[in-house]
Amino acid sequence: MLLFEFEKTGAFRYIPHVDMLRAVTRTLRRARIECGYSHGFNPHILLYFSPPLPIGTASRCEQCALDCVLSAEEFLERYNRAAPAGLKALSAAVFPYPVNPAAKVNKARYEIVLNTGKVEIKSCFAALSAAAREVLAGDLFEVSAGRDGGVKEARPLLHDIAVRAGGGAVAVDAVLSAGNRNLRADRFIEGLLKRAGLNYTGADITRVTLYQ
Amino acid sequence: MSKSTTKHQSVYPLSRELLLSCEKPARYVGGEYNLAPVKPDAALQFLLCFPDAYEVGLSNLGVKILYDILNALPDASCEYCFAPWPDFGRVLREHQIPLYGLTSGIPARAFGMLGFSLQYELSYTTVLYMLDLAGIPFRARERGEGDPVVIAGGPCTVNPLPVADFFDLFVIGDGESAIKELAEAYIANKRAGGKKADFLRAAAKVRGVWVPDDDSGQRSAVSGQLKDEIATRHSVPLAMTQNERDSDRNCQPTTDNCPLKIKRAVEPDLDALPYPVKPVLPNIEAVHDRAVVELFRGCTRGCRFCQAGMIYRPVRERGFDRCKESAFSLIDNTGYDELSLTSLSSGDYPRIRELIADLSGALRMRHVGLTLPSLRLDSFSGDFKSGGGGLTFAPEAGTQRLRDIINKNITEEEILSACAAAFQRDNASVKLYFMLGLPFETQEDIDGIIALCSKIKRLGKRPKISVSCSVFVPKPHTPFQWCAQIGREKAEVSQRYLKAELKRLGVTFHYHDARVSEIEAVLARGDRALSGVVEAVYDAGSVLEGWTEFFNYERWTAAFAAANVQPENYGGARNLTEPLPWDFIDVGVTKAFLKREYARAEKGLTTEDCRKTCHGCGLRCKSK
Numbered sequence: 001m002l003l004f005e006f007e008k009t010g011a012f013r014y015i016p017h018v019d020m021l022r023a024v025t026r027t028l029r030r031a032r033i034e035c036g037y038s039h040g041f042n043p044h045i046l047l048y049f050s051p052p053l054p055i056g057t058a059s060r061c062e063q064c065a066l067d068c069v070l071s072a073e074e075f076l077e078r079y080n081r082a083a084p085a086g087l088k089a090l091s092a093a094v095f096p097y098p099v100n101p102a103a104k105v106n107k108a109r110y111e112i113v114l115n116t117g118k119v120e121i122k123s124c125f126a127a128l129s130a131a132a133r134e135v136l137a138g139d140l141f142e143v144s145a146g147r148d149g150g151v152k153e154a155r156p157l158l159h160d161i162a163v164r165a166g167g168g169a170v171a172v173d174a175v176l177s178a179g180n181r182n183l184r185a186d187r188f189i190e191g192l193l194k195r196a197g198l199n200y201t202g203a204d205i206t207r208v209t210l211y212q
Numbered sequence: 213m214s215k216s217t218t219k220h221q222s223v224y225p226l227s228r229e230l231l232l233s234c235e236k237p238a239r240y241v242g243g244e245y246n247l248a249p250v251k252p253d254a255a256l257q258f259l260l261c262f263p264d265a266y267e268v269g270l271s272n273l274g275v276k277i278l279y280d281i282l283n284a285l286p287d288a289s290c291e292y293c294f295a296p297w298p299d300f301g302r303v304l305r306e307h308q309i310p311l312y313g314l315t316s317g318i319p320a321r322a323f324g325m326l327g328f329s330l331q332y333e334l335s336y337t338t339v340l341y342m343l344d345l346a347g348i349p350f351r352a353r354e355r356g357e358g359d360p361v362v363i364a365g366g367p368c369t370v371n372p373l374p375v376a377d378f379f380d381l382f383v384i385g386d387g388e389s390a391i392k393e394l395a396e397a398y399i400a401n402k403r404a405g406g407k408k409a410d411f412l413r414a415a416a417k418v419r420g421v422w423v424p425d426d427d428s429g430q431r432s433a434v435s436g437q438l439k440d441e442i443a444t445r446h447s448v449p450l451a452m453t454q455n456e457r458d459s460d461r462n463c464q465p466t467t468d469n470c471p472l473k474i475k476r477a478v479e480p481d482l483d484a485l486p487y488p489v490k491p492v493l494p495n496i497e498a499v500h501d502r503a504v505v506e507l508f509r510g511c512t513r514g515c516r517f518c519q520a521g522m523i524y525r526p527v528r529e530r531g532f533d534r535c536k537e538s539a540f541s542l543i544d545n546t547g548y549d550e551l552s553l554t555s556l557s558s559g560d561y562p563r564i565r566e567l568i569a570d571l572s573g574a575l576r577m578r579h580v581g582l583t584l585p586s587l588r589l590d591s592f593s594g595d596f597k598s599g600g601g602g603l604t605f606a607p608e609a610g611t612q613r614l615r616d617i618i619n620k621n622i623t624e625e626e627i628l629s630a631c632a633a634a635f636q637r638d639n640a641s642v643k644l645y646f647m648l649g650l651p652f653e654t655q656e657d658i659d660g661i662i663a664l665c666s667k668i669k670r671l672g673k674r675p676k677i678s679v680s681c682s683v684f685v686p687k688p689h690t691p692f693q694w695c696a697q698i699g700r701e702k703a704e705v706s707q708r709y710l711k712a713e714l715k716r717l718g719v720t721f722h723y724h725d726a727r728v729s730e731i732e733a734v735l736a737r738g739d740r741a742l743s744g745v746v747e748a749v750y751d752a753g754s755v756l757e758g759w760t761e762f763f764n765y766e767r768w769t770a771a772f773a774a775a776n777v778q779p780e781n782y783g784g785a786r787n788l789t790e791p792l793p794w795d796f797i798d799v800g801v802t803k804a805f806l807k808r809e810y811a812r813a814e815k816g817l818t819t820e821d822c823r824k825t826c827h828g829c830g831l832r833c834k835s836k
Binding site: 029045082084203 | 227228229231232237238241242243244245493495496497543544545546547548549578579
């Protein structure tokens with residue numbers, strides 16, 4: 001089985017998961033990569049993806065596994081020739097056994113960049129760092145649960161936070177649960193900003209690593 | 213609209229926060245696969261505007277064809293632009309972001325030409341919505357040298373009068389050669405330092421182009437000079453009295469002999485034209501999102517209600533090998549898993565079975581499904597499917613008498629036989645299209661729909677039948693262009709009746725809002741008096757009216773009242789001898805032919821497929 005890692009950046013950060021599936025499927029078909037198909041009345045390519053992202057979150061580590069006889073190098077070359085910008089494959093590996101990223105992945109690292117402006121970097125950094133220390137030391141961390149305005153307790157889903165500043169912005173690196181028990185990065189940063197007493201919107205969120 | 217962005221400054225990158233505050237932000241960010249690269253230094257920057265949502269517009273074959281042709285010109289660059297959903301439209305207004313081209317983000321008003329595709333009448337308010345968001349004045353006479361030229365094409369242009377005030381010109385008929393000639397005229401004019409009026413003068417000589425006179429009289433000087441040239445070029449006799457010139461100002465001739473007609477553009481040889489085999493792929497799910505090969509244009513069946521069957525004549529087929537090549541190129545370039553062979557009546561393509569046989573094997577190997585969405589009942593023998601899981605047929609009328617009146621030329625035996633064949637091939641569901649309010653319809657014809665469904669139900673083992681009923685809209689350039697539309701109340705009574713009776717039979721019934729059809733009928737046979745109504749309805753807040761949730765009937769009735777326009781005058785019957793506002797458009801089919809067909813309809817006489825016998829519609833295609 002072949003597992004490849006791909007980006008979801010540029011315009012593609014705004015497409016929903018189901019449309020991303022379609023885009024990857026079409027790329028494989030354009031590349032004339034022979035894949036395993038399901039059986040039955042309406043066969044489709046059998047693809048196994050890493051846990052979905054919310055619209056607006058980019059990624060440099062999305063994963064997809066498929067039945068394919070190509071070598072990793074040949075796959076990358078053919079796939080990327082047919083792939084749109086923003087959905088290119090970054091790496092690939094062949095495994096002698098079935099791989100299912102959705103089942104294996106349980107954590108993810110996110111890079112979250114806040115455009116605070118140069119004037120406010122110092123105060124923002126200080127406030128966020130303090131809030132991060134407080135959250136990691138404590139047992140409680142509430143985040144919004146959805147559009148209906150509810151909240152949920154997310155501390156068990158939060159594994160690490162690191163705050164850094166540079167290049168005219170403050171960045172937060174966070175390791176959050178992913179998969180069956182999932183903490184969305186946009187809700188995490190909203191909760192952390194609230195804890196810090198800050199009010200920035202439009203965070204630039206990128207999933208950078210998946211963990212099993 | 214705003215001036216906060218300079219005219220040529222891209223609006224990209226758009227704020228993530230703004231995008232994420234709206235539904236389906238992928239509609240607004242570009243980056244689609246197969247997008248043509250922008251040529252920023254090209255003399256013609258063309259914005260192809262589709263007055264509907266992204267996921268509707270990107271599927272339209274006509275705009276795909278024009279996009280390809282324009283981008284192939286060395287000195288032209290073409291981008292797409294679609295109507296923003298209202299939530300994003302509000303965002304654009306609040307943040308003073310102008311409507312923009314999808315590839316580059318350059319504001320629409322920086323483009324040299326905007327081309328709108330008018331596919332249906334209820335899109336007219338959306339045209340104004342897009343002009344408003346772009347910061348471009350609605351009326352052609354209000355636009356200056358610094359504003360883009362705004363043009364329109366598409367099927368609605370066979371009666372462009374309700375929106376004539378909003379466009380600098382219309383392209384009526386096939387757009388392939390016309391758009392190329394217009395682009396070349398624009399570029400030549402720009403290089404020569406000419407003004408807009410100079411371009412319009414040149415444009416008016418292009419076959420299929422109508423440059424409306426504006427209602428201020430300012431443009432009449434342009435078209436006055438041109439009339440001789442146009443007459444010579446298009447072989448139209450010219451003999452105008454002063455009275456006729458004055459009446460021609462609003463293109464409502466005082467006599468039936470309209471002295472100057474705009475001839476529809478017709479491409480004689482589709483194989484001589486490029487076909488879009490690298491279409492832009494939508495980022496999100498779109499309607500009819502599949503590879504499409506147009507088998508032929510035009511139709512010979514002569515259904516009397518059908519405007520497309522009249523205005524796209526004569527039939528022009530794409531060559532067999534060309535269809536195959538296009539099919540495989542499309543699959544290679546897109547990765548689609550479905551290919552559709554389309555036309556007005558795909559079963560009439562001469563070598564359709566051979567084409568399907570040639571394509572099927574290869575497509576199956578590549579896991580690509582093949583569909584033929586426009587199959588007539590009499591083309592279907594159960595050996596190919598029309599699309600989707602079930603099968604769709606369009607008997608249009610419930611009795612043979614009414615089917616003969618509309619010249620559908622399908623018997624009950626053929627309907628039942630096609631459904632039986634479908635059920636035998638495990639297609640356990642059938643969808644049937646009918647129309648309510650066809651000319652000379654009686655209660656017996658409505659009961660005929662129920663009786664037909666009852667017979668079909670007995671053909672299979674618990675088959676799923678669904679019926680979809682629209683309200684007939686009389687259209688210009690058809691034999692029924694003189695007919696009244698059924699009144700809204702009467703249509704609603706029939707809809708309620710059918711709903712109850714079909715429910716008893718276990719048949720699902722879908723129907724269109726009769727109020728929508730009423731407004732469509734007014735606009736379809738409208739004149740220039742309606743431009744103020746269209747604007748008023750837009751000002752009241754109506755956009756994207758093709759979507760049920762946004763259609764607002766009360767805004768239309770209020771606008772009619774305020775403008776002192778009687779909508780029933782447009783929806784009502786016309787006298788066979790009176791001149792019609794759209795008579796100045798020559799689609800090729802003569803009025804005399806349409807009158808003959810109307811007379812035959814009155815007598816319940818059918819007219820044979822004109823592939824077999826010529827009925828003298830005016831096109832003289834067999835003598836060429």
